[in-house]
Amino acid sequence: MHNFLPIAYFQNQFVPFAEAKISIATHALHYGTGAFGGLRGIPDPNNPQQILLFRLDEHCKRLSNSARFLHFDLPADKIQQVIVEFIQKNKPTFSFYIRPFVYTSDLGIAPRLHNIEKDFFVYGLELGDYLSPDGVSCRVSSWHRQEDRSFPLRGKISGAYIASSLAKTEAVESGFDEALLMNSQGKICEASGMNVFMVRNGKLITPSYDQDILEGITRNSIVTLAEHFGIPVIERGIDKTELLIADEVFLSGTAAKITPVKQIENYQLPKVRPITDKLRGKLVAITENRDSDYQDWVYKVPLN
Template identity: 80%
Template sequence: MHNFLPIAYFENQFVPFAEANISIATHALHYGTGAFGGLRGLPDPANPEQILLFRLDRHCQRLSHSARFMHFDLPADKIQQVIVDFIQKNQPSKPFYIRPFVYTSDLGIAPRLHNVKKDFFVYGLELGDYLSPDGVSCRISSWHRQEDRSLPLRGKISGAYITSSLAKTEAVDAGFDEAILLNAQGKVCEASGMNIFMVRNGTLYTPSMNQDILEGITRDSILTLARELGIPTEERAIDKSELFIADELFLSGTAARLTPISRVENYTFSKDRPISEKLREKLSAITENRDPDHSDWVFKIPLKG
């Protein structure tokens, strides 16, 4: 049962969430012609009169780029202003997740992006841990990640998530928490909605951008923090067998934050995760506005004024 925030932004106005409804004939519903973002917010632990958002500018920029793939001109500054207004109208008092979505809103048939109306909405819901912070078990999926030559993987295109959905359900039905997808070349790609990291011999590895991964904002943040902490990092292709002999594995994403992997298939990993924990503590301090070195990553929204 989700606790949705009471106000949504829909068809260029703020309305009660329950009234923000689309038709069953909506173009995006039939063809996956939508793109979305996702970002977390929380009341400032040191000042309950303001909300903290992690890397709001990057999230708005990525959604604007995703909209461009949909042939929709939606400037990042407009997205940001709507989100600020959205938060001030909802006055959230618990940690929450925001889902902005761009989509083809015309009614009718025929898959296309030309001569079809586009629109933009925002809603939110209270959200704690998306995955267990103690660690998750993962299955190597029988489904492969799409290729960028067939789908613009630099955007969060809604239609692409059928593969994630198939992989996630396959994993859960087999008794696992999450799925790890390989790309068409058989290299490790990402989880159903998260990037993946591996630690071996003190070095932090993650699939490089040419491995058909999503350009994750949390992924980028973790790489930056690791380098600042003196942890060697490398972005490259990763083989499946490397996962089984890793010292540490974890997933990253807006919803998942930094979630350890405790098992892949029948290979179990130690609960001693020094690098993962160091990065998770650093990331948590930043998102809670306790780290002055990265205060520019935290956007502060006053609830009054």
């Protein structure tokens, strides 16, 4: 059962969440022609009349770029303006997740992006830990990640998440918490909705952008933080066998934050994770506005 924020942004106005409804004939519902973002908001521990958002500008820019794949011109500053006002109207007092969504809103049946109405809405819900902070078990999915030549993977296109959904359910129904997907090159590229990192011999390794991954904002932040700590970062393809003997493996994303992987299939991974812990501690401190190094990553929304 989800606890949704009471106010949503829908059809260019703020309305009660319960009144924000679409038709069963909505084009995007049938063809996956939508794109979404996701970001967390938390009350400032030092100022309850202020909400903290992590890298709001990057989230808005990515959604604006995703909208371009749908032939929808939605400026990043417009998205940001709506999100800020959305928070100020809801005045949340708990940690929450924001879901902005762009989509083809026409009531048509022809699969197309031209000569069709588009729209944009925002809603939110209370959200704690998406995955266990103590670590998760993973299996390598029988489903593969789509290829960039057949799908615009640099956008968070809703239709792409059928593969994620299939992989996640396959993993859970076979006794695991999460799925790892391979790409068409046979390399591990992503989890169901998270980027993947591993540590080997003191180096942080993550799939590069040419591995059909989403350009994750948390991923980008972790690479920057690793460089801040002087941890060598290598971006390249990752083989399954490397993960099985890695010193540390973790997943990253807006919902997952940094989540350690404790098991991959029947292989147990080390319980001591110094690099994961260091990066996670730094990232949490930044998002809670307790770190002076990356204050420009935190957007502060006043509630009064």
